[in-house]
Structures are given as C-alpha cells and as structure tokens.
Amino acid sequence: MSRLEPGDERYLESRSFAYRLLVRAEFAFGMVLLVGLLTLVVLQVVSRYVFSSPFSWSEEAARFTFIWLVFVAAAFVTARRRNITVQLYGGGKTGKVVAIIEALAAVIVSVVSIAMVFGSFGLMATTMGLTSPGTGIPLPVVYVSSVVGFGLLAFHSLCNLWLAVRYPSQFAGTIDAEKGGV
Incomplete structure (x- = not known):
C-alpha cells in the first residue's frame, strides 16, 4: 500500500502493517458477524412462519451476534475516522480550530x-459462571465484546488524537456539511 496523506482515512494503515492487519481483521470479523446475523434472523423467520416451529436458541444467538457486531463495527468506523460526528462540525473553520475539536473529541472518546473497559471487566466478573438459557453460551463470552470493543475504540481514538495533534493541516479547507460544500 502506498503512503497516503494524513487526511486520508487509511493513512495509519499505509504507515503500519500491524495497524493495517488489525483494521482488516475488524472488517473481516464484522462481515462474518453481519452474514451470521442475517442467517440467524432468516432462519428464525423461516422456522417461525413457514414451519410454525421456531428454534429456541436462534433469537438469543442473533442478539449476541448483534452485540458483537456493534462493538466490532464501532471500532472499525473509528479506525477509519468515519464517525458521523466528525463529519458534521468545523465547516468553514480553519485547520487548527478543527484539529483542536478533533483532538478534544478523541480525548473524550x-x-x-x-x-467502559474497566466497567465491562466488572460486568464480566459478576456474570462469571452464568450461562444464557437459550444457547447455553457463558455470559462472559457475550460481555467480553464490550471489553474488546471499548478497548479497540480507545486505541483507535488515541491514534486519531495523535493524527490531529501531529498533522493539524489535514483539516484545512474542510467542507461545510450542512451546505453540502456549496
């Protein structure tokens, strides 16, 4: 992959093989989860309305898959700096002002x-030994998704903070999102 400019959403991936692997793994895992979720929901609908005999575990499995999908997708979106909030402010502002806003947002996130990682560890500890009734999956397996998801969010946000501080000029001449660039 060639080296890109700091304003490009894939800039960090172009600079680091390990980071590129991480983001691609998040994308691939997210796609697997999305296909799995679709499969589970279709299976549930068909078994319920066509055969009038729904599987007892499919709804719960779909819910757990959705939980994992949300956290993995949030990490991927943060890695690519495609959060909707990032796109809606700063129109008409100078690069430095937008860089400061970006940095503050990254610090807060x-x-x-x-x-939330620490809170999620507490949640995992309180559910240790419990299993879900429909699938029999240990509940900490479900709740570790929040540890992984928030951990990845923190990591990607710190990377975005570094980009905002190191390359504030990437935000110069941003488009006013409300006016559609007019």
Missing part, C-alpha cells in the same frame, strides 16, 4: 472507552 478515549477516556470514556477506557472507563
């Missing part, structure tokens, strides 16, 4: 994500 990082701090909250790190706090």
Whole structure:
C-alpha cells in the first residue's frame, strides 16, 4: 500500500502493517458477524412462519451476534475516522480550530472507552459462571465484546488524537456539511 496523506482515512494503515492487519481483521470479523446475523434472523423467520416451529436458541444467538457486531463495527468506523460526528462540525473553520475539536473529541472518546473497559471487566466478573438459557453460551463470552470493543475504540481514538495533534493541516479547507460544500 502506498503512503497516503494524513487526511486520508487509511493513512495509519499505509504507515503500519500491524495497524493495517488489525483494521482488516475488524472488517473481516464484522462481515462474518453481519452474514451470521442475517442467517440467524432468516432462519428464525423461516422456522417461525413457514414451519410454525421456531428454534429456541436462534433469537438469543442473533442478539449476541448483534452485540458483537456493534462493538466490532464501532471500532472499525473509528479506525477509519468515519464517525458521523466528525463529519458534521468545523465547516468553514480553519485547520487548527478543527484539529483542536478533533483532538478534544478523541480525548473524550478515549477516556470514556477506557472507563467502559474497566466497567465491562466488572460486568464480566459478576456474570462469571452464568450461562444464557437459550444457547447455553457463558455470559462472559457475550460481555467480553464490550471489553474488546471499548478497548479497540480507545486505541483507535488515541491514534486519531495523535493524527490531529501531529498533522493539524489535514483539516484545512474542510467542507461545510450542512451546505453540502456549496
């Protein structure tokens, strides 16, 4: 992969093989989860409405798959700096002002994500030994998704913070999102 400019959403991936592997793994795992979720929901609908005999475990498995999908997708979106909030402010502002806003947003997301990692460990500890009734999956397996997800969010937010501080010029000449660039 060629080296890109700091304003490109894949800049960090172009600079680090390990980071590129991480982001690609998040994308691939997210796609597997999305296909799995679709399969489970279709299976549930067909078994319920066509055969009038729904599987007892499919709804719960779909819910757990969705939980994992949300956290993995949030990490991927943060890695690519495609959060909707990032796109809606800063129109018409100078690069430095937008860089400061970006840096503050990254700090807030990082701090909250790190706090949520610790809270998630507590949740896992309280559910240790419990299993879900429909699938029999240990509940800590479900709740570790929040540890992984918030951990990845914190990591990607810290990387985005570094980009905002190191390359504030990447935000110069941003488009006003409300006016559609007019």
